[in-house]
Amino acid sequence: MEHEGACGAVLTERLEKAISIAREVGAFVLEYVHSVQHIEAKSSPIDVVTEVDKEAQTRIVEELRRSFPEDTVWGEESQEPLEDFSHTWVIDPIDGTSNYIHGLPFYAVSIAYFLEGTPVLGVLYAPALQELFWALRGEGAFLNGKRITVSRTTLLHEAIVITGFPHTRRRFEVLAPIYGYILGECQALRSFGSAALGLAYVACGRCEGYLQLGVSFYDVAAGVCLVEEAKGVIRELSGRPWSYVSRSLCASNGHIDLTAIVRQVLPEEVVATLR
Structure with missing residues (x-):
């Protein structure tokens, strides 16, 4: 039980940091939503990335590495493939970049933490909608501080x-x-x-x-x-x-x-x- 408590404290610390980073980076992303200057194609002309994506990822990666130097930190815009999912942060700085470019509000900063191959922590912040989602393995899921559950619809x-x-x-x-x-x-x-x-x-x-x-x-x-x-x-x-x-x-x-x-x-x- 002591080991479980220690593990829980480790994840709680990471959750609190991830929420703080998501809010800060989300504010940065929202500030520049109408100021995108450069758009690059990645795997195809419709798979795109902006300078805001890159800067957002840099800010997230630097803060996580500073706070948790023992963890692996990897982002969507990283050049190298990810092979280690043992104690690993996985970041999508702007999920929904095409929406972001066109001024649609459906985009989010996504931060997840993998433990031995399983995502045990997830934070999503949609700055244009002012909605913060987070979940911690075994602790439930939340939206703006209120517990959430899936719908009961059966039909x-x-x-x-x-x-x-x-x-x-x-x-x-x-x-x-x-x-x-x-x-x-x-x-x-x-x-x-x-x-x-x-x-x-x-x-x-x-x-x-x-x-x-x-x-x-x-x-x-x-x-x-x-x-x-x-x-x-x-x-x-x-x-x-x-x-x-x-x-x-x-x-x-x-x-x-x-x-x-x-x-x-x-x-x-x-x-x-x-x-």
């Missing part, structure tokens, strides 16, 4: 489902039958352009599910912790357990099983590829 026709539309035609064509089914059966299908906020909205009960093909761990790590601590369920689209190597994600309130829809709509051989 698909009463549910709102969120997705992140794939950037490639091939992935969109794979998911198109699922989109068609959901559009015909649920109350609404939405895309906010931020995987982090999509998961946060599942966690706080605003929506019942989130699904995406072609997602990276840094986009969703904090959100995964939020959903699980809010009593939701995280899986790959195939229904297999999610991990940091997964490239698909399906989150739900635990009452509406979106992975069952995937298996119902798509051929078995296609489902098997949805890692």
Whole structure:
């Protein structure tokens, strides 16, 4: 029990620091929302990064390294791949950069902490919306200081489902039958352009599910912790357990099983590829 208490104190210290950093960097990001000067393409012309992303990441990384020199700190804009998930900070300085560039409010500073491969701490701050989400493994999930849980909706026709539309035609064509089914059966299908906020909205009960093909761990790590601590369920689209190597994600309130829809709509051989 003493060991558990010590571990809890370590994580609480990190949570408090992550919240402080997210607020400070969020204020910086919001200040420059209408002053973006330079936009670069990364993997494709629609996968972009700004000088604000880079400066935001620099500020987060420097503060975390100063506070916790024993931890690994890695950000989306880091050049080297991440291989160590043992005691590791994973940062997405602005999840929803395209929204940010266009002045849409759906973007967030995302900070997660992995312990032995599992995200055990997640902080999301959406500065344009003034919403701070955080979760700590075993302690629950919160929005602006109030505990949150997933919705109790059990019927698909009463549910709102969120997705992140794939950037490639091939992935969109794979998911198109699922989109068609959901559009015909649920109350609404939405895309906010931020995987982090999509998961946060599942966690706080605003929506019942989130699904995406072609997602990276840094986009969703904090959100995964939020959903699980809010009593939701995280899986790959195939229904297999999610991990940091997964490239698909399906989150739900635990009452509406979106992975069952995937298996119902798509051929078995296609489902098997949805890692």
